Amino acid sequence: MLNVSDDFNKAMKAENRRFETRIKVGDRIFTKNDINSWVYSGGSISGETFQIGSTFSNSIKIEFCSILENIKELTEVTVEVGIATYDADYNYDNIPPEKVGSARVGYAKLIHYKPTVYEYVSIGTFYVTKCDPDRNENKTTLEASDRFVFLENEYVSELTYPASIRDVALEIANKSGSIINETNFSMISTSKINKPEGYTFRQAIGLIAQFEAGYARFSRINQLEIMQLIDPKFAVSPAEYFQKGLTKNELMYKIGGISCTVSVQSESGNEQVTYLAGSNTGPQIVLENKVMTQSLLETIYQKISNVNFYPFTLNWRGNPALETGDWLTLTDRDGTPFKTPNLSYTLTFKGGLTATSSANTNSSAQTVSAYSPPLNQIIKEINSRVDAAGKNSVYDGTEEPPYPKEGDIWFKKNGPDDEIWIYTKLADGTYDWVMTTSTRLSDEIQEKIDNSVPSDEIVKTINLSQEMDGKEWLKITGAKIWLTDQTRIDDAIIQDAMIGNLSASKLTAGTINASDVNIINLNASNISTGTLTAVDIEGVKIKGSKITSVGEDFSMLQDNGAITWIRNSDGKEIFKFFTTLMNLKEGNVRLEVSDSGSLSIYSKKMNKNFLSFSGVGTNMSGYANLDKLSITGDSNSLSYTPTSFEYQSDG
Template sequence: EIMQLIDPKFAVSPAEYFQKGLTKNELMYKIGGISCTVPVQSESGSEQVTYLSGSNTGPQIVLENKVMTQSLLDDIYQKVKNINFYPFTLNWRGNPALETGDWLTLTDRDGTPFKTPNLSYTLTFKGGLTATSSANTNSSAQTVSAYSPPLNQIIKDINSRVDAAGKNSVYDGTEEPPYPKEGDIWFKKNGPDDEIWIYTKLADGTYDWVMTTSTRLSDEIQEKIDNSVPSDEIVKTINLSQEMDGKEWLKITGAKIWLTDQTRIDDAIIQDAMIGNLSASKLTAGTINASDVNIINLNASNISTGTLTAVDIEGVKIKGSKITSAGDVFSMLQDNGAITWIRNSDGKEIFKFYTTLINLQEGNVRLDVSDSGSLSIYSQKTDKDFLHFSAVGNTMSCSADLDRLQITGDNNSLSYTPTNFEYQSSGDNRPNLRVGVTGFKIGSNATYLSGDNNGAITAVASALNILSNVKISQFTNIGGNLSVNGSLSVIGSKNAAHVTRDGLRLTPAYETAESYLGDIGTAETGEDCTVIIPIEEHFSDVINTDYEYQVFLQSYSEGFVYIKSRDKTSFTVQSSVPNLPFTWEIKGKRRGYENDRLTLTDMKFEEIKEIEEQNFKEEEA
């Protein structure tokens, strides 16, 4: 599939690519020729035929296509022969809107813009987006002969087109025309753009090609096009029609019209209208049906007779001692600032809403509920009570059917949902409480105890003080360091865990009946067949050399070694031959525990049996 390059007018400035992120080949790439080798069946069998279009010099494109013909290859060459660009590699921020096959307008560090195709495009996202664009092609310098034979000059002159005046030639292509005259025109292909160059005399008296125009828009014009936004105030359709009463009308469709200055309409037919301000003095005839309109701010002095029925009254003051509103079951009486609801069947007062003075004449709003009545704040939308108060005898109760309750103070808040209860206070090391379906958390941000719905409990504190015995029946995982200030008793193995090629392996600790510590080293006897091995000072701090310690030897050559003498700071080794290499291991009793041997604990046999049974069940699970 042969795809055409597309120019989306996409530009990349130096601010968008990395330092030294642009590598540009100063030799422009231009296709010399295209070739394709296809198998062709003949009487003698299958043979390979190579079709060639264009020149066999310069950069070549080699296609693989089993159904290619010479005419198809010529068509392809005509479409791509004028493509030219500078090969490049660009490491930049990237843009997902850009695709492979788009032309890129790049600006190098010198501020020179140039266009080149995005032939290879890789986007990478690792916390941020980066991209690599490139067109890695091999360029070759174009060969320009300094001398052209007369016959070749005649052929080139015939190939050029003479302009209307008959004096100048018109050229096209990407190669600079040879032997131009002043006023000659060159239609040059530059990437996806077409440029017009004229051979002109310069200010210094020399002649050179000067570009006069290009299909590439200037940066200022391109920015205005990119940032232009159609306005909602543009009339979408204006046309003439014969729609109404046989007359030619001007019809405006699909837009709102906003006239901001004085406008006069001599004769209008307005089928439906909303008028913000209307002077009633302009109404000189007709009838206004009051059932179709709402009238506000009406001067009541102009109402002299009649009955007001089913009306809305706003912004008025009604004077009088009592106002009664009668309903089917209850009546409401407003008297002296109090509102009372009375049951019509027996005249009993059910509710009374009023104010009273308490606490040094401060006002208090009260609602009296008679007998066993109740008070509800009800939502018709959800068909639930926001709040419900009731009393049976001397027992008061309150309920709320809420999805969320939030009480907020200056530095704390209390919230409740059907699945969560939470108390929050601001500031460091302030107490907080949260209990919900996902677990609980008690304490501050620095010190807290939490648990999740998987049964795990987490305690975070600078120090955890437990003043009684702790029994942990299940597996315990300690992620940090563990320091034991007292004795450590273990029922089961004490292992070190090692990562191996096929998993985590355990090595049990080597233990003796008494509390011994060991050290290992290598040495070599001298010419006199002896060597003194000093006991390392730090090691002598942890073992008691006042007690007898043991040394084990192993030679690494022919001969044997033995301990000649021992003291508190060193031991002497004797060998059967001079210069005998060997290894030694020393074991001494740990300071403070010199007399410990198979110490008996106070744990009962039943407790040990219970622990072992629990461990056995866990291993089976």
């Protein structure tokens, strides 16, 4: 069931209802003034049998009161219906008559300033399959179906098999271009199946729905989903029925067994094998599924073995928030409430709204003659278990246990609800089954829930007044309070003392101002990019990297022990100072000078060169500008001045 407001449901049950509709065909929007009617047909697990794996295509038929031109096949159509949750025509005051002199002024109608308010729900997204303009009647009939019209192409899987059912479902959706309900798909089974071949996308997603014991559908917001029956606790009161609107089959439908015939490879070739699960009595479900196995069939049966309901047809006022697959609580002519699923749903809009809900499943018993499941004896044993005291039996199922004795317990499945019955001695001395508890809420409790304080009023109650003096606080204590991603915390209200431990791994965005933070023991291996500016580095070994110092005119590069000076203007290498191996691999320090370059040792104090070496072409020159040069050995020396040259020896 769609999520709507309490005002919406209240307006739906009101005696006077005002509706509006919005229909978008391509880029054009129409309202109820532009149409004569529309009829929506929806289905789930509908048919003569409980059709798990159904891919019912919801459809709509719209009759416009004009000629629509240029409507192309598969044009997108969206339909919404709204109900007036506030109707201005019913919200006005009658002013009592007053006398003016001897004249009487009659009742005056005071029109309220607030306009009518509509709350809309989506009926679905459809695609045009037929458009029939009738120029004689000046009308156009348009028929459209949901997105299953795009799933009729062949499905060719590219997965590696065996593959999980969930992976196959995701591939079907991706290849067919369908948007999925991610939460819904995350709950699909991960059991392995073989490759499904020879199916369309629509048939293949039907196989997935079979394994989930449900049906496939495109939701009202056009998302692909695999659904099972859901109980929204929705009741339709007899006041909402049309005259003689309810037809109930008094023979309850309950699944007897399931069978599926598959082709299995054997030594003699392909053989047809029929897998069976459940009982050979009662209504039978026959599946077609080439990749079915006995184990998977047993799992499917366990999911639906307790489904039971009374087939019915109900013509009533309708509620567009109700969906196919929702359980309904109805009341029969005897005043007895019962639950039954809304398997087929038709909504008709002609300014007002009417509906037909039904579950016309064949509930007559039948027997499959070739049915001989191996688990029959086990099932019979489970259906009658002895309790811990060893005196009474415990039964389950929908059929009344035969030959009970006082104190026996019966776990009875009643639609979506579970009931516990005990065989009890009554006041008149007779014995009968007495229901002691049920998951179905009593009418009294359900009424209290329905009339409880709305959620918005609870919020208003908890939202304490801003005029509080600070002495009153709302304190919530609990070990299982869960704040979801939609919880809102205002800016700048969490203080330092409110944070226990903060993991830096949670910081994924933003800026940390280093002027406000001192970082110690930083692991440099985690610095992978960026620029370090104005940093003093002490006591550090730099390994395996090139160091470049860039100046205005020259750059210095240190690499592998060599220091190279490069001219920035043209990138030319000027000098290179490095070590090399010579002779007996003895070390040699070498200074390389570029072409036509020179080497000088310069005295800044005296503003002249001590030594200067240069080379032009193939000639090399050396110059010295010294007042004295001395060369001293162990026992001799040689000295030079501009006016003398002296050699001394101690020997």
